[in-house]
Amino acid sequence: MTTTETRPAPPATVPLDDHIGTPVDPLGAPLDRLDGYAKTHGRARYSADHHLDDMVFAAPVHAAVARGRIIAIDTAAAEALPGVLAVITHTNAPATKKTPRPGFTSPGRQAASSSADLLRTDEVFYDGQPVAVVVAESIDIAQQAAALVQVTIAATTADVDFDRARRGPTDKLSAPPILSVRGKKGDADRELASAAVVIDREYTTPEYTHNAIEPHATTAAWDGDHLTVYEGTQNIDGVADHLAKRFDVPKANVRVLSPFVGGAFGGKSHVWPATFLTVLAARTVGRPVHMALSRASVYRTVGGRTASWQRVAIGARRDGTFQAIVHDATSRLGSTGGHPEQITSCTHDMYAADAIRHDQRSVTLDLVPNTYMRAPGESIGTFALESTIDEMATTLGIDPVSLRLANQPTVAPVSGNRFTHHRTGELLRLGAERFGWADRSPDVRSMRDGNHLVGWGVACGIHPAMRANANLTMSVTADGTVTVRCAFHEMGMGSATAVAQMTAHLLGVPVGRIAVLYGDSDLPTGPAAGASVQTASIAASLERAADALRSAATDVARRHADDLGLRGSALTDAAGGVGDGTRTVGFGELAGRHDDRELTVSVGHDTGWRSLLDQGRMVTRLLREGRSIARAATAAQFCEVRIDADTGELRIARWLGVFDIGTVVNAKTAASQLRGGIVMGIGMTLFEATQFDPRTGRIANPSLTEYHLPVHADVPRIDIEMLDDPDPSMPLGVVGAGEVGVTGVAAALASAIHHATGRRHRTLPITLDQIVPD
Numbered sequence: 001m002t003t004t005e006t007r008p009a010p011p012a013t014v015p016l017d018d019h020i021g022t023p024v025d026p027l028g029a030p031l032d033r034l035d036g037y038a039k040t041h042g043r044a045r046y047s048a049d050h051h052l053d054d055m056v057f058a059a060p061v062h063a064a065v066a067r068g069r070i071i072a073i074d075t076a077a078a079e080a081l082p083g084v085l086a087v088i089t090h091t092n093a094p095a096t097k098k099t100p101r102p103g104f105t106s107p108g109r110q111a112a113s114s115s116a117d118l119l120r121t122d123e124v125f126y127d128g129q130p131v132a133v134v135v136a137e138s139i140d141i142a143q144q145a146a147a148l149v150q151v152t153i154a155a156t157t158a159d160v161d162f163d164r165a166r167r168g169p170t171d172k173l174s175a176p177p178i179l180s181v182r183g184k185k186g187d188a189d190r191e192l193a194s195a196a197v198v199i200d201r202e203y204t205t206p207e208y209t210h211n212a213i214e215p216h217a218t219t220a221a222w223d224g225d226h227l228t229v230y231e232g233t234q235n236i237d238g239v240a241d242h243l244a245k246r247f248d249v250p251k252a253n254v255r256v257l258s259p260f261v262g263g264a265f266g267g268k269s270h271v272w273p274a275t276f277l278t279v280l281a282a283r284t285v286g287r288p289v290h291m292a293l294s295r296a297s298v299y300r301t302v303g304g305r306t307a308s309w310q311r312v313a314i315g316a317r318r319d320g321t322f323q324a325i326v327h328d329a330t331s332r333l334g335s336t337g338g339h340p341e342q343i344t345s346c347t348h349d350m351y352a353a354d355a356i357r358h359d360q361r362s363v364t365l366d367l368v369p370n371t372y373m374r375a376p377g378e379s380i381g382t383f384a385l386e387s388t389i390d391e392m393a394t395t396l397g398i399d400p401v402s403l404r405l406a407n408q409p410t411v412a413p414v415s416g417n418r419f420t421h422h423r424t425g426e427l428l429r430l431g432a433e434r435f436g437w438a439d440r441s442p443d444v445r446s447m448r449d450g451n452h453l454v455g456w457g458v459a460c461g462i463h464p465a466m467r468a469n470a471n472l473t474m475s476v477t478a479d480g481t482v483t484v485r486c487a488f489h490e491m492g493m494g495s496a497t498a499v500a501q502m503t504a505h506l507l508g509v510p511v512g513r514i515a516v517l518y519g520d521s522d523l524p525t526g527p528a529a530g531a532s533v534q535t536a537s538i539a540a541s542l543e544r545a546a547d548a549l550r551s552a553a554t555d556v557a558r559r560h561a562d563d564l565g566l567r568g569s570a571l572t573d574a575a576g577g578v579g580d581g582t583r584t585v586g587f588g589e590l591a592g593r594h595d596d597r598e599l600t601v602s603v604g605h606d607t608g609w610r611s612l613l614d615q616g617r618m619v620t621r622l623l624r625e626g627r628s629i630a631r632a633a634t635a636a637q638f639c640e641v642r643i644d645a646d647t648g649e650l651r652i653a654r655w656l657g658v659f660d661i662g663t664v665v666n667a668k669t670a671a672s673q674l675r676g677g678i679v680m681g682i683g684m685t686l687f688e689a690t691q692f693d694p695r696t697g698r699i700a701n702p703s704l705t706e707y708h709l710p711v712h713a714d715v716p717r718i719d720i721e722m723l724d725d726p727d728p729s730m731p732l733g734v735v736g737a738g739e740v741g742v743t744g745v746a747a748a749l750a751s752a753i754h755h756a757t758g759r760r761h762r763t764l765p766i767t768l769d770q771i772v773p774d
């Protein structure tokens with residue numbers, strides 16, 4: 001399946017209607033997003049777009065030291081400002097429960113970003129921590145008043161310098177068992193010592209901040225002990241459970257609405273301070289409160305990707321086969337929270353070698369807790385592993401595609417687990433053919449074009465495939481409309497459209513007859529949109545629901561066979577309904593014969609012991625699969641750079657990404673996801689870095705003027721190829737496309753730069769000043 005980036009004229013009508021007549025099986029079809037019309041016409045209301053009656057506005061006050069104790073907060077000037085309703089600090093905040101500690105035993109703990117009890121403590125744990133919140137009649141007044149609050153903090157020694165900390169004592173990284181942060185096969189150090197050729201290198205990558213188009217925003221309203229929250233999140237259930245626990249109300253009283261999310265990438269997986277403070281403010285002033293963070297406040301209160309140090313050592317024979325791979329990494333956590341990243345897990349699964357060892361350590365810093373960011377681990381881990389492979393190829397005089405092909409594993413290299421399917425070799429071969437790789441001249445600086453040094457680079461990528469639980473209901477009404485209800489997340493990647501297509505495929509009903517309700521905690525609990533699990537998780541439940549709906553419809557058909565003109569003894573599944581081999585009666589007509597003119601089935605359980613049982617089954621399945629199989633989305637990235645021989649100005653001339661994501665549910669949205677991952681990878685390789693001042697822990701560049709993201713001129717045409725090969729172990733064969741796109745990008749680009757200039761770059765980002773040729 002091939003999609004090439006084009007910019008067609010947008011459709012003038014609502015796509016939903018367009019799809020009513022879709023005659024073919026829509027699975028894989030490049031349909032427009034069902035929510036595209038609302039978004040392109042300004043009708044989509046994001047969490048900052050809700051204007052509730054009597055609503056007021058809040059702004060945070062940030063601590064300006066990295067570690068210490070609040071001695072005094074002078075709020076007089078802020079309170080004196082006309083329009084200010086409240087200045088809430090740890091001295092006057094209404095009582096709340098302690099925050100659930102970050103952990104994995106409940107959705108509320110899983111959504112905790114930090115163990116810090118904001119506004120219940122005088123302790124400061126990182127520069128930027130909110131220490132007060134101002135509520136006022138307008139955003140401007142709230143922000144002005146926030147600037148007038150005088151906070152006196154007695155500073156104590158803070159550890160904020162990753163580079164210094166990682167050279168000192170480090171801790172064993174504790175991670176949940178499903179993350180392959182360490183592994184061992186044979187004696188890798190001994191094999192390394194005896195290898196014919198050894199490449200042993202260190203790599204560093206900086207902190208990165210998510211920069212979703214929609215900055216974090218919350219609108220919260222209390223009605224007695226019922227709470228409504230509009231929140232852009234990828235974890236509706238976690239947010240609802242977390243807030244219920246902190247404000248001591250039943251979870252059923254908390255409604256979290258998140259129908260539109262303007263990008264998230266992992267940065268909206270948790271309850272970050274502003275969400276909690278907005279709800280607290282609403283409770284304090286007894287009115288709905290809205291808080292939209294400034295870009296700077298997002299940087300300072302929402303964690304991003306950890307910095308990393310990595311070492312990769314590869315030992316090879318002269319024929320290129322690997323004897324040993326060693327991959328070590330150190331990342332950081334925050335003192336009150338943060339997440340391990342499986343930086344070395346790519347080495348667990350990507351290449352065969354006689355011996356392999358990979359392991360991770362961590363340091364704890366007095367910084368905002370780090371969090372998930374698109375392909376946490378694999379994005380930066382593949383930079384180190386794949387760059388070392390490129391260097392090995394150069395040293396051995398073997399083409400980098402051939403070297404990778406020579407070391408493709410037949411079983412998972414460390415565990416020996418069976419691959420559910422594994423086609424990375426085909427990705428490389430297909431990509432090489434499409435890119436014209438055979439024309440690459442192997443020597444560095446050998447592909448000059450006028451004043452441009454031309455370089456071609458290649459690298460592979462990987463992201464594991466998992467699935468979680470998805471509760472949902474599926475109903476059909478007498479008019480033939482099928483409605484799927486599930487509190488999943490549409491963050492711009494096309495999830496809702498994919499759900500409609502999978503439902504249409506399973507029932508044989510046109511996409512235009514499918515309504516999908518999502519983004520609301522009052523709906524059956526969906527999966528979090530993380531770890532690329534959402535589509536496959538929902539697919540599994542849709543399969544079960546479609547079976548149940550068919551069987552309910554068949555019951556109705558049997559009971560009313562005579563009226564319907566069906567032979568009751570010969571009933572059989574048919575596209576769009578139930579048939580008898582001669583005639584088909586549609587689901588709508590069958591629903592019309594049913595008592596309440598609607599057929600509804602549900603999958604999964606939201607409450608009680610059945611819900612616990614569902615959770616237990618999911619964890620058991622994850623652990624069992626972890627012991628027996630290896631399953632992943634994989635990538636082969638090819639790119640061409642052109643570098644001005646005098647100024648070092650770099651332009652990426654073209655990009656080709658070839659992917660195995662299992663079944664392609666929607667060729668357009670899947671390609672866009674992968675393309676977006678590549679753009680994000682370009683940013684992480686060439687431009688982005690969150691610069692924490694190593695003396696103070698303050699972010700020096702918390703704005704889009706100083707934190708450089710790729711703009712249109714930095715991004716070339718990106719061609720995407722997808723194998724569209726179902727994974728036999730996954731529902732509908734779906735593997736997940738959210739994160740694999742970013743993996744391998746940094747190494748492909750760094751290798752292309754080396755090919756062009758002869759210079760290796762092992763520290764990201766590779767900025768212009770480092771590229772200027774000799």
Ligand code: MOS
Nearest residue numbers: 265266374530531
């Ligand atoms: Mo992702 S980094 O699990 O949104």
